[in-house]
Amino acid sequence: MRQTTGEKIFIFINNCFLALIGFIALYPLIYVAAASMSSTDAILTGKVLLLPIEINFSSYKEVLSEQSIWIGYGNAIYYTAVGTAVNLFITVCGAYPLSKKRLPGRKYITFFVVLTLWFQAGIIPFYLNLKEMGLLNLRITIIIAFACSTFNMILMRTYFQSSVPASLEEAAKVDGASDLYVLGKIYLPLSKPVLATIGLFYAVNRWNGYFWPMIIIRDNSKMPLQVILKKMIVEMRIEETITDMDMFTDFSVESLIYATIIISIVPMMIAYPYIQKFFTKGMMIGAIKG
Amino acid sequence: MQLSTKARLKETIHKSDKNRINLEQCISNFKKNWQLFVLLIPFLLFYVFFIYKPMWGLQIAFKDYKLFGGIAESPWVGFKHFESFLMGPYFLNTFKNTLMISLYGLIFGFPIPIFLALLLNEVTSRKLKKAVQTATYLPHFISIVVIAGIVVNFLSPSNGLINIIISKFGGEKVYFLSKPEYFRLIYIIMGIWKESGFGAIIYIASLSSIDPNLYEAAYIDGANKLKRILQVTIPGIMPTIIIMFILKVGKMIDVGFEAIILLYQPVTYETADVISTYVYRIGLLNARYDYATAVGLFNSVISLILVFTANRISRKVSETSLW
Secondary structure, X not given: OOOOHHHHHHHHHHHHHHHHHHXXXXXXXXXXXXXXXXXXXXXXXXXXXXXXXXXXXXXHHHHHOOHHHHHHHHHHHHHHHHHHHXXXXXXXXXXXXXXXXXXXXXXXXXXXXXXXXXXXXXXXXXXXXXXXXXXOOOHHHHHHOOOOOHHXXXXXXXXXXXXXXXXXXXXXXXXXXXXXXXXXXXXXXXXHHHHHHHHHHHHHHHHHOOHHHHHHOOOHHHOOXXXXXXXXXXXHHHHXXXXXXXXXXXXXXXXXXXXXXXXXXXXXXXXXXXXXXHHHHHHHHHHHHO | OHHHHXXXXXXXXXXXXXXXXXXXXXXXXXXXXXXXXXXXXXXXXXXXXXXXXXXXXXXXXXXXXXOOOHHHHOOEOOOHHHHHHHHOHHXXXXXXXXXXXXXXHHHHHOHHXXXXXXXXXXOOOHHHHHHHHHHHHHHHHOOHHHHHHHHHHHOOOOOOHHHHHHHHOOOOOOXXXXXXXXXXXXXXXXXXXXXXXXXXXXXXXXXXXXXXXXXXXXXXXXXXXXXXXXXXXXXXXXXXXXXXXXXXXXXXXXXXXXXXXXXXXXXXXXXXOOHHHHHHHHHHHOOOHHHHHHHHHHHHHHHHHHHHHHHXXXXXXXXXXXX
């Protein structure tokens, strides 16, 4: 198709506009990074807009010497790693049997599970249930109380049904292979992309979640990073501003917060290229196959 | 007469035979598939203990919860909690705020991913497309705590970026997060920043499935770029737009509390307090479990009705529906 001059101009403007959008989306993070490395004075006078000015890393030193950050990091890594492994295990346990038409009662079990997409008890009954079972303030609760997402299970089931050739299973069955063998030796190896995608779905949620850990966990020693961050970067700010609006002497709080933000998103930034690749794919699976 | 009895007898025998065969089949089915059932055990245990058991606990919405008796021992009180919510001073405000925030989201938040996808679709340079996508998806993967933390700090009255810029231009510093009139705007902009890029993915996927021959044909018929967008591209992604719209409308009443409780303060409850944040505050912070459960249940029932209604309407009007 040949382009008219008008269309060429349109494409040029469109390109510029989109580049601007991309920049705007990134700008808050660019500013946070720049401010975290700048001197207090430079931030206050508004000199810092894009690049760090009067570079120093004193706020990073300060934050990294703060013990609670490290405790939070450790806990977050634990909850993410163990939690994601349990998530994948439970999801496969549900998705594989439910992908088999020969499973007796499959319809009823599927209905019982899919119903939860539309209706759930809500936060208070969920909390009371944990309380009555004596599961509050335990690490294991964070792992098992969120062990499966119905949506991800359905995604995996659909993949098992549609993307793994049934003939492979039939051939193995003729040779006397059991279901568990077929799952372990045929289905899982062939489903690596979807396992990685769903694993990332879970891991991102685990790493980023703050609400339930905040409600369930009481001891600081078991808090994941996000709950600690909430105290440091969301609440610290509000308290300070309410008690004293002109507290310019304690101004370094500002760059401390920005440094904390940067330190907390480093793992996400490192994982982001992989995440982006798999998430887009996962969204496509979800979009095309319902 | 005799004949018919005989026939009936035969029929019963036949039936019981059939039953026996069914039972045997069941047992042999089970034996053949026992490993599948073993796999299902941990999965079903999770659903029973963490999803369905709380549903049993929903009954406290109709009870006066007694801490020492637990759920089962607490006395029934009928719709008392529902009535006191609906008659009380919080209902109108939280309900209105919930709808207003959703409506703002629908008007401003909903079209942006579609526009973004349409514009990205017209980009000829792959590198630029990839770069813009990478930049716009990123905020989706950053935790809401950090996103809200950035917003709170940027808007801080003393040294936040926005106020630094305002005072640079000689303006008066404003404590935005303490002003009820700014809350919805802040919340919606934060949502747009965090989710627009990611929300565009579904439309980009839908755009890529449009048959390129249609563009070719439209071009040969003399349609210019604008016409091709209006008459090929947009109709091509319309079903997706409609489905996403139904989902959004169905969720009008489900404004999440996770982001709001990070941004609101008592002075902004007037515009910021939605049903879910109210449930959280009353239930988890003030421990009025029975009443909060009732409010939550009210919310989920309305939401369920909304989803089904939205779906029904869309099926009638456009022949596109979720199920």
